[in-house]
Each structure stands twice: as structure tokens, then as C-alpha cells.
Amino acid sequence: MPKMPMEIVFDPKIFSADAILGACHKFLAKCFITLEHSEDGKRIIARLKAREGVSVEGLEDEFRAETLNYAVKQKISKGSAKIRDQIFHIVFNPERLNALGGQLQTELETKADPDSVKLSARLEKLLEEIESEESMDYEEDPLGIAVPWEEKHGMPGDLLHPVDQLKRQAENNLINIETVKEIVDC
Amino acid sequence: MSAIDIKKVKTSNFSGMIPFSFRKLGDTYIVVNEYGNYVFLTEEEFVSLVENGPSALSRPVVKELTAQNMLFTKETAARAAERLRARFADAARATNLHIIVPTLRCNLRCVYCQAAAMSGDNYETDMNTDTARAVVETIFDAPTKLLSIEFQGGEPLLNWDTVKFIIEYAIELNKTKKRELRFNIVSNHLLMDDEKLDFLLEHNVVMCMSLDGPAFVHDKNRGITHDRAVEMYKKVYRRYKEAGAERLPSLIGTLSKHSMPYHKEIVDEYRSLNAGSIFMRPATTLGYAGRNWEEIGLTPEEFLDFYERMLDYIIELNLKGERFTETYAIYALCKIVAGFEPGYVDMKSPCGASIGQLAYNYNGDVYTCDEGRMLGHQGDHTFRVGKCGESSFADLIMHRATKACSIASTLDTTPGCSECAYRPYCGICPVLNYHETGELSPNVFTTRRHAVNEGIIDIIFKRLMIPEVGDIFVQWTKNYMESSSREIEGAKETEEGKAVKE
Numbered sequence: 275m276p277k278m279p280m281e282i283v284f285d286p287k288i289f290s291a292d293a294i295l296g297a298c299h300k301f302l303a304k305c306f307i308t309l310e311h312s313e314d315g316k317r318i319i320a321r322l323k324a325r326e327g328v329s330v331e332g333l334e335d336e337f338r339a340e341t342l343n344y345a346v347k348q349k350i351s352k353g354s355a356k357i358r359d360q361i362f363h364i365v366f367n368p369e370r371l372n373a374l375g376g377q378l379q380t381e382l383e384t385k386a387d388p389d390s391v392k393l394s395a396r397l398e399k400l401l402e403e404i405e406s407e408e409s410m411d412y413e414e415d416p417l418g419i420a421v422p423w424e425e426k427h428g429m430p431g432d433l434l435h436p437v438d439q440l441k442r443q444a445e446n447n448l449i450n451i452e453t454v455k456e457i458v459d460c
Numbered sequence: 461m462s463a464i465d466i467k468k469v470k471t472s473n474f475s476g477m478i479p480f481s482f483r484k485l486g487d488t489y490i491v492v493n494e495y496g497n498y499v500f501l502t503e504e505e506f507v508s509l510v511e512n513g514p515s516a517l518s519r520p521v522v523k524e525l526t527a528q529n530m531l532f533t534k535e536t537a538a539r540a541a542e543r544l545r546a547r548f549a550d551a552a553r554a555t556n557l558h559i560i561v562p563t564l565r566c567n568l569r570c571v572y573c574q575a576a577a578m579s580g581d582n583y584e585t586d587m588n589t590d591t592a593r594a595v596v597e598t599i600f601d602a603p604t605k606l607l608s609i610e611f612q613g614g615e616p617l618l619n620w621d622t623v624k625f626i627i628e629y630a631i632e633l634n635k636t637k638k639r640e641l642r643f644n645i646v647s648n649h650l651l652m653d654d655e656k657l658d659f660l661l662e663h664n665v666v667m668c669m670s671l672d673g674p675a676f677v678h679d680k681n682r683g684i685t686h687d688r689a690v691e692m693y694k695k696v697y698r699r700y701k702e703a704g705a706e707r708l709p710s711l712i713g714t715l716s717k718h719s720m721p722y723h724k725e726i727v728d729e730y731r732s733l734n735a736g737s738i739f740m741r742p743a744t745t746l747g748y749a750g751r752n753w754e755e756i757g758l759t760p761e762e763f764l765d766f767y768e769r770m771l772d773y774i775i776e777l778n779l780k781g782e783r784f785t786e787t788y789a790i791y792a793l794c795k796i797v798a799g800f801e802p803g804y805v806d807m808k809s810p811c812g813a814s815i816g817q818l819a820y821n822y823n824g825d826v827y828t829c830d831e832g833r834m835l836g837h838q839g840d841h842t843f844r845v846g847k848c849g850e851s852s853f854a855d856l857i858m859h860r861a862t863k864a865c866s867i868a869s870t871l872d873t874t875p876g877c878s879e880c881a882y883r884p885y886c887g888i889c890p891v892l893n894y895h896e897t898g899e900l901s902p903n904v905f906t907t908r909r910h911a912v913n914e915g916i917i918d919i920i921f922k923r924l925m926i927p928e929v930g931d932i933f934v935q936w937t938k939n940y941m942e943s944s945s946r947e948i949e950g951a952k953e954t955e956e957g958k959a960v961k962e
């Protein structure tokens with residue numbers, strides 16, 4: 275039986291305080307938690323005391339796993355933040371979509387760090403290769419995983435298909451028709 | 461423990477990706493982008509994705525990520541923006557569900573009654589004609605094409621004259637207002653007679669009856685009423701069917717502790733009445749249920765155990781060729797497999813408080829929703845947003861309780877939810893949060909709603925991983941979307957509405 279309160283020590287260079295706080299927030303339903311720095315200031319110590327009726331078995335592993343989840347989620351969120359912003363721009367100004375691949379792409383890339391430029395170049399190449407060499411060759415895709423959901427299962431009326439939705443929006447003057455043409459035609 | 465080496469996880473790995481979150485279920489990672497598309501990855505694939513970025517993955521996986529809008533391209537950006545726009549558009553639409561309580565009186569005394577109904581002679585809780593007129597006029601103030609008026613109670617049929625008046629007056633007003641009008645009644649049917657039935661049928665009023673299962677379950681919750689209720693339901697159903705009504709009567713049930721062992725029997729009861737689907741919601745802590753909680757209340761774990769057994773039984777029936785659906789699953793699946801907002805006000809972000817529904821009490825007080833109204837009945841009027849005859853629609857929508865509920869139920873800004881993979885599918889309830897914890901925004905991980913929603917979505921995803929069950933789920937979703945397409949059209953805003961907003 276683990277001793278209570280249990281002490282879990284983190285290196286803040288590896289796990290940000292935000293990731294640890296995220297895990298603490300989730301675990302507050304199960305435990306009483308205190309956080310403090312180690313005496314030399316180099317570590318963060320979480321002290322967990324299980325609430326009544328909560329099993330202490332595996333608690334430390336769960337807490338560590340949750341901290342790791344939060345740390346990964348924060349990196350994902352940070353890494354894809356610019357894309358989130360761009361999508362918001364497009365929601366409010368559909369013409370912004372036209373800028374993708376041109377000015378906007380450059381903007382995104384020059385602001386990004388060199389690693390990310392390398393990675394997106396690699397990814398773009400891979401996507402191009404997949405598209406050109408196979409042109410969606412379904413014979414090599416027996417599970418149909420490359421087939422979009424809408425093609426696999428069909429679409430009920432005009433409610434769902436994004437392209438159809440865009441067309442409908444254009445008819446209602448909610449979106450620039452040129453944008454739609456470009457998307458539909460490409 | 462996961463094999464991810466956090467030192468290898470760099471933010472730059474995700475610079476070509478649409479923002480996403482993830483959840484591990486068994487050996488599988490469910491990767492969900494912010495707009496609701498999802499992909500299942502093995503642990504190995506997921507670890508490689510986060511440690512090395514998507515370009516290090518095998519081609520089939522990259523193809524799948526592309527097909528599911530996980531990688532940033534012009535097309536995926538357009539689709540993601542479209543999903544987001546649909547969500548905003550939904551939140552910006554004026555209220556179209558209007559719940560009226562014509563009386564608080566009821567002829568039953570259900571153990572879990574959320575409405576805390578009054579006994580049959582409390583006539584002072586009947587809505588009078590002047591109030592009813594003011595209620596209808598307030599409803600028509602809402603700048604939306606579709607107006608759905610739902611009668612709840614108490615037992616609405618106990619104040620039949622007011623119900624009739626409201627329907628007739630709304631139809632009269634609509635001659636000039638030209639909205640798409642719908643009427644629904646949630647009733648125990650015990651007071652139904654031919655005169656009422658003729659009127660309801662003639663005015664296309666959709667009927668919904670409460671049924672908790674076979675007699676030995678239903679009567680334990682609702683008093684000895686099962687046989688009579690079923691008899692009336694069959695009669696109403698037959699009449700609607702013969703008349704070729706567009707929408708047939710439906711059933712809705714509540715779960716208490718008594719129901720727990722009987723998932724099969726409850727489903728079979730619904731099947732025997734040709735219901736075609738089932739929607740069993742757990743009793744909440746509001747109203748009388750709070751007082752009897754020890755005896756009747758369910759923990760989230762108990763509810764989820766029941767739900768899983770019930771859903772599996774229904775899936776088994778479908779695998780044998782019978783078409784029978786489960787409504788919680790459909791609401792979640794619409795968002796999961798199709799990015800379609802089914803409009804279920806309790807599983808939306810922001811939730812439907814005031815902006816999706818308004819509840820009108822017998823005395824003309826208006827609340828954010830029926831749950832807010834129930835709390836009002838317990839003496840706490842935090843969620844009262846105005847009064848018919850005094851408040852304009854703008855007053856109701858601009859009320860601080862409306863704003864507070866919208867803010868408190870927006871998952872994107874709720875700690876815990878904002879990082880959760882299920883955010884695109886989920887919804888939280890400020891009224892219940894407030895009632896259960898005293899706070900509009902408590903730590904979400906301590907709330908019943910979180911435990912129930914997370915559990916339901918887990919159960920659904922686990923079954924989506926099984927191909928033949930996935931096919932059944934997709935079929936349910938398509939059918940539901942087809943049947944609700946007319947309503948979505950109807951929900952479009954009127955010119956009048958746009959003008960009001962400007």
C-alpha cells in the first residue's frame with residue numbers, strides 16, 4: 275500500500291508547471307494535492323492524499339500518465355496554434371482561404387521555426403507523392419481508409435458534404451462564390 | 461504507462477496539423493481534431509506521430525489522417541472552417557424551442573419528479589388566458605423561422621383550455637407572422653379523450669408520452685398507471701398513423717434505481733409498442749428526486765453500466781436485422797461521424813440555455829430552460845430571465861443569466877474540457893452544476909455530467925471500432941439526419957430576425 279501523502283517529483287525542464295497543474299486539476303476529484311518547489315528550486319513536488327473511498331493502487335502511475343498527456347496536449351496546442359488562428363480567420367472571412375498556399379503559407383512558414391519548415395516541407399512532399407503516384411488507387415487500399423467517409427457511406431441530402439455545404443453557402447451569399455469554385459474545381 | 465518520451469515531443473511536430481487532442485481507450489488512441497473528425501491509431505502509430513510528426517508515419521496512416529482532415533491543406537482548412545462556422549451559426553440562431561408549463565398540477569406523483577409537481581387541486585398554479593396570450597406574443601418575438609412550442613408540466617392536459625388557447629392563438633398570430641410552427645406535448649396521456657385527441661391531431665401536435673418500461677418498473681416510479689397509459693398511447697398512435705400524421709407519437713423514459721436490472725425488459729416494452737427507438741435519461745437531483753435520492757438516484761457508474769447493457773442489447777437486435785435505435789448514441793454519433801449538430805440542447809457548447817430554449821412558467825416568468833425553471837420552483841430564481849408582457853426577446857437574451865450560462869457552458873474555455881478529446885461532441889450544464897455544487901463552473905471533473913458524458917462517448921467509440929457495429933451506427937446517423945433535414949431548413953433565420961440583430 276503506497277504511503278500517504280505520496281510524493282511525486284517532476285523536473286520542470288521536462289514537464290511544465292502548466293502540465294502538472296492540468297493533471298492536478300483532473301485529480302482534485304480524487305485527491306487532496308499540494309505543490310511546492312524542492313529546496314534547491316530545481317524540482318516540483320506534488321503531494322497527493324487520496325480522498326475517502328479512492329483506491330490508492332496505481333495512483334502515482336495514473337498521475338504521471340495524466341501529466342504526460344497534458345504535456346503532450348500543450349505541445350500539440352502550441353504547435354498548431356497558427357493553424358487554429360488561420361481557420362478562425364477563414365470562418366469570418368472566407369476569402370482568406372484563397373491566400374492559402376501562397377502568401378499565407380509563406381507567412382506561416384517564415385514565422386515558424388526551422389524544424390517546422392523542414393517537417394512541413396517533408397509532409398507536403400509526402401502528400402504530393404501519395405496524390406500523384408496513386409491518384410487514390412483504391413486497389414492498394416483494401417480497407418478503404420483513404421476513401422472519405424462521405425464516399426464510403428453516401429451523404430444524406432445536401433446536409434453534409436463540405437463541398438455541397440460551401441455551394442449552398444455561396445447561393446445564400448454567405449461565402450464568396452470564387453472561393454467555392456476554386457475548391458470545387460481543384 | 462505510455463511509451464511516449466516527452467523530450468522527443470516538439471511543438472514543431474504539429475505545425476502542419478489541424479489542432480487536435482487525444483484519448484487512450486484500451487490499446488487504441490482516439491485522435492480527434494478540434495472540429496470533431498477522428499482517427500484511431502495504435503499506440504505505436506500515436507507515439508510516432510507525437511515524437512516525430514506526421515511525416516514519419518506510414519503512407520496508409522498519412523492517407524487516413526488526410527482523409528479525416530487532420531493535416532493542414534487548403535481543403536481541410538475549408539472543411540474545418542465550415543464545421544466551425546456551422547457551430548457558430550447554430551449558437552447565433554434565435555431560440556426556437558419554447559417550453560410552456562400550462563399548469564404545475566399533476567395527476568401523478570412520480571418518485572423522481574423534477575418539476576416538483578403539485579397535487580390536482582392547486583388551481584393557483586394554472587396559467588390563465590392573459591398570461592397565455594403574453595407567452596405566445598413573447599415567443600413570436602424570437603426572430604427565427606422555426607418556432608417549436610412544447611407543453612410540459614405538471615400534466616398539461618389538466619389545464620386543457622389553456623393548451624387549446626395557446627395553440628389557437630399561435631396559429632392566429634402566425635397568419636401574419638408566417639413562421640414554421642410546431643407543437644409538442646409531453647404528457648402521461650391518462651386524461652386523453654376523443655375530443656382532445658381530435659383537436660391535437662387536427663393541429664398536428666406531436667405527442668410524447670413518458671414510459672419507464674414494463675408495469676413492474678413503470679409503476680414503481682410513477683404509481684399504478686402503466687396499463688392505462690399504454691392503452692392510451694396505443695390509441696393515440698393508431699389514430700395518428702391512420703391519419704397519416706407526419707410525426708408519430710413517441711416515448712421518453714426516466715431511469716431510477718428500480719430500473720437497473722431491466723435493460724432488456726425496458727427495451728422489449730418499447731419494441732412491443734413499435735417505438736423504433738428509446739431514450740432513457742437518468743433522474744436528476746432536481747425536484748422530488750433530490751429528496752428521494754438515496755432510494756432512487758443513480759451514480760454515473762450505475763447509469764453507465766445500465767446504458768452499456770442496454771446499448772449492447774440494441775446492437776444485438778440490429779445485428780439480427782431489426783431496426784431499433786438509441787437516442788443518446790444518435791446525438792453523439794451525429795457529431796462524431798458526420799459533424800452534424802443534432803440540436804440536443806444539453807449536449808452542446810454553448811448549451812441551449814436561453815439561446816436554444818426558453819421555459820415559460822405558469823405565471824409568465826421566463827427561465828433559461830426547463831431545468832432553470834425547476835430550480836425556480838425550489839425557490840431559487842437565479843435562472844429567471846424575464847417576464848412575459850414585460851420583457852422583450854432582447855431582454856431575455858441579454859439577461860446576465862443567459863450570458864452566464866453561455867459562458868459557463870462553452871467548453872473551449874472550460875478548464876479540463878478545453879484539452880479534452882471529446883470537446884467537439886460534449887456539453888455541460890450550468891444549472892445542474894449550480895444546483896449540485898453551488899457554482900456555475902465547478903471543477904468539471906467533479907461533476908456528474910462529465911462522468912456520464914465521458915462514459916457514454918467512451919462506450920460509443922469502443923463500439924465504433926467494431927466494423928459491423930460502425931456500419932449500424934452510420935446507418936442510424938444517416939436516417940436521423942435525413943429525418944431532421946426539414947427541421948434544419950426550418951431553423952434558418954428570418955429576414956425579420958436579421959434586421960432585429962442589425
Ligand code: SF4
Binds near residue numbers: 888
Ligand atoms: S465534460 Fe468531460 S468529457 Fe465532456 S468535454 Fe468536458 S472533460 Fe471532456
Ligand code: SF4
Binds near residue numbers: 807814830
Ligand atoms: S443549463 Fe443545463 S438544462 Fe439548461 S439548457 Fe443548458 S445544459 Fe440544458
